Amino acid sequence: MDRRSLIKNAGIAGVLAAGVAPAVHAQAAVRWRLASSFPKSLDTIFGSAEVFSKAVKDMSGGKFEVSVHAAGELMPAFGVVDGVQNGTVEMAHTAPYYFFGKNEAFAIGGAIPFGMNSRQLTAWMVDGNGQKLMREFYAQYNIIDFIGGNTGAQMGGWFRKEIKSPDDIKGLKFRVGGFAGKVIERMGGVPQNIPGGEIYQALEKGTIDAAEWIGPYDDQKLGINKVAPFYYYPGWWEGSLNLSFYVNDKAFNGLSAENKAIIKAASHEAHVTTQARYDSRNPGALKQLVGAKTKVLPFPQSVMDASFKASQEVFAELDAKNPDWKKIHADYVNFQRDQVLWFRFAEGTFDNFMQRQKL
Template identity: 70%
Template sequence: MDRRSIIKNAGIAGVLAAGAAPAVHAQAAIRWRLASSFPKALDTIFGAAEVFAEKVNAMSGGKFVVTVHAAGELMPAFGVVDGVQQGTVEAAHTAPYYFFGKDDTFALGAAIPFGLNSRQLTSWFYDGNGMKLFREFYDKYNIINFPGGNTGAQMGGWYRKEIKTLADIKGLKFRVGGFAGKVLSRMGAVPQNIPGGEIYQALEKGTIDAVEWVGPYDDEKLGFQKVAKNYYYPGFWEGGAQLDFYINKAAFNALSKENQAIVESAASYAHTEMQARYDNRNPAALKRLVAGGVKLRPFPKVVMDEAFKQSMALYEELRQSNPNWKKIYDDYSAFRKDQNQWFRFTEATFDRYMQSAKL
């Protein structure tokens, strides 16, 4: 008698008596490794990957485990795209503009000088064409992307000497993240792309003259105020720098629909929480820095104007030479234009009033 006949004619008791109980297989836990581009000391940026892992674990009831590894543990900070593309790790958390050397288009997924702010970028990805366009772009790298946090508008960095004219930019050895260096180099600076964990030593030793990272909370942790006292604003090259979770395409497609939804939901949660942490922690950090003798300085208008001019010229050059850039930037720039017209009458006007009001 076959097993189905036993089950049909004898019921459970008969099945057990016949020793023909159907096999029960426990579902094996899913284990992923995530490589971060950031050091553990930065609980805001590195912390976003930890939040992602915690939410995946919680939503799966412990059946889906993601271990998070700081820059240098599994691979270098700037090696994570190759790691995900090749399947060395299942996931990474990084700033897309670090990889402009592969294709300048990567930068549009993070921040470009005089680009979208954080709310606008989130809107473009989630309700505009940003996600669709980048899914198509990343497909050639075997990557599926999810927004993974945003710093908000950043500070303009730390300088040993004051920046008064365009002449002060020329020859400036400046640690600046990724793609923004292209604009600054057109202004005469000498950009350096250095991972977060190595910046302080370069500034302290005089290898570089200036450095930008994110803003007061992270910068204070990294100790830049001990070496340079001139703290400039705004970071016009990062009006809203977005981080991404990069997922190996094969690893993601191997997940059940339920687990795919868990990954997406966990990434969205981490995306929101990261900026909430920055917005909460930056104000107090800035007060501490100023109390400690740091001098806040705005970039001169002549510097801002030249940077804007060089940025727009660069983008047009890339439109002519890089089809990937043109396809995404054309949509991005049209979205930016509409957003700035809208924000002009709402957020910007409201913010200007509130910032001048005596509360």
């Protein structure tokens, strides 16, 4: 009796009893590459992609693996959008605002000056219209995006000299991430878009006068405090920074429904873990920086007011000339308006009270 007849006549129980296993169509293994925009030395922001990769492997039982490659290994830090768009790599992990030069609307998916805090931005992306609108925009680049971490509110950066008024911004060569450079430029500064791994050398050599990166934990790892003594706050250009996983649309659409669900679940795990790491590690790092004689200073009110005014002017100009920006930004601002109102009654009042207490 041939194998097919045996299975038909005996049934599965009989086949197993006879020691003959039926044909099993195992799911093919999937191997992807992820290009990061960040250096390996930063276990927070680069580590977000590692958390994602491990979650994908664990949830798939090892059948789906994503290898993670630091900036410069497969392509330059700022080359990852082209890499995903062209299918050179299946996915990337990056800060969307790095690519505002392609289209200013990229920045809204990451951070814009005086934008939403981390809770608010995550709410817009996950439960508001944020991800829907950004995916409509990214479709023209063959990209499907997933949330990939949030840094929380950032510091205002490291300066060689004190900033006492808006006049001190004029002529300042300032390494500032992405879209915020447009506002700095309007204020008379000279923005520089430099990858994180190159900031220390640029400050040390005097190529730039000031630089912002993220916050105490990452900034300390980069050693920026050794070449600039004044550490300002807050980073008004990044009330929070939403990081993104960019996935090539053809690669994603070729996945099974199970693996698509794994991508989403792993991105959410990476998002939560990344923010938790920043919130957990920044306080201790700030204490260490202060102990090492770093001068931590608030931006003067005049600088904050001038920055806000310049930001609103830039937004109005983009509303008038960039349809992609106008569509997404209008929804963003409407959502932010309600969030600010809600936080004023609950989160803001509670936080302000607690900051005055002695614990």
